[in-house]
Amino acid sequence: AQSVTQPDIHITVSEGASLELRCNYSYGATPYLFWYVQSPGQGLQLLLKYFSGDTLVQGIKGFEAEFKRSQSSFNLRKPSVHWSDAAEYFCAVGALKYGNKLVFGAGTILRVKS
C-alpha cells in the first residue's frame, strides 16, 4: 500500500533559524512528489514538486527539497525561517500507475518563535 510519513506533527523554530521537515514514502511505483503548505484560513498552496531530473528542487518562498531514492525521502528545507512561514506543511506522493491521485502525509505544523 502507498503511504507517506511525516514523523513530526509539530515543529517549533526560531525566526532566522534553519528548517528541515521530513517526509518518507512507501510506494510501489516511480513516485513524483510534492510539498504543499496551508496557512491558517487558506487552501493548499504548492511549494515545489519533483517529477524527474535534478534531485534538488527549488520552490517558492525560498524553500527547497531533495529527493533521495535510496532513502525514500523528500525532505523540505529552508535556510532561514520567517514568521510568515508558520503554517501546516504537507508532503504528497503520486504516480501514473495509480492514476495521479495523491497520497498525503499527516502534515507538520510549523510554529515560528520571534
Add this chain to the structure above:
Amino acid sequence: EAGVTQFPSHSVIEKGQTVTLRCDPISGHDNLYWYRRVMGKEIKFLLHFVKESKQDESGMPNNRFLAERTGGTYSTLKVQPAELEDSGVYFCASSQDRRGRQETQYFGPGTRLLVL
C-alpha cells in the same frame, strides 16, 4: 487567471440533512479531484473526474456521497444524509490533462463542513 474556487467556504448542518459542495476548476483543466480531511487525519482522495467522466471513485466512503460534473466544467459533491463523521474539510483540485504524464494538481481553499 482564476484559481480553483469552492463554495461554500463553511457549512454547518444537522445530522440527516443534505449538503452540496461546489468546485469550479481552473479554466481548461480536464482533471478534477475531490479530497477530504477529517479532523486529525490525513488528506484523503475521494474521486477523480476526467471531463465529465468518473475516472476513479475508489475513495468515496459510501453511497451517501454523490459527485457529478455535468458538462465537464464545475463539479458538485452531495452528501445525503449527512452523518457526524462526515465533518471535515473538503478540498477540490484540478490539473491539465497531460496525456498520461505527471501532472500538478492545484487546490482550492476547501469547504469546512461541520455536521452537528
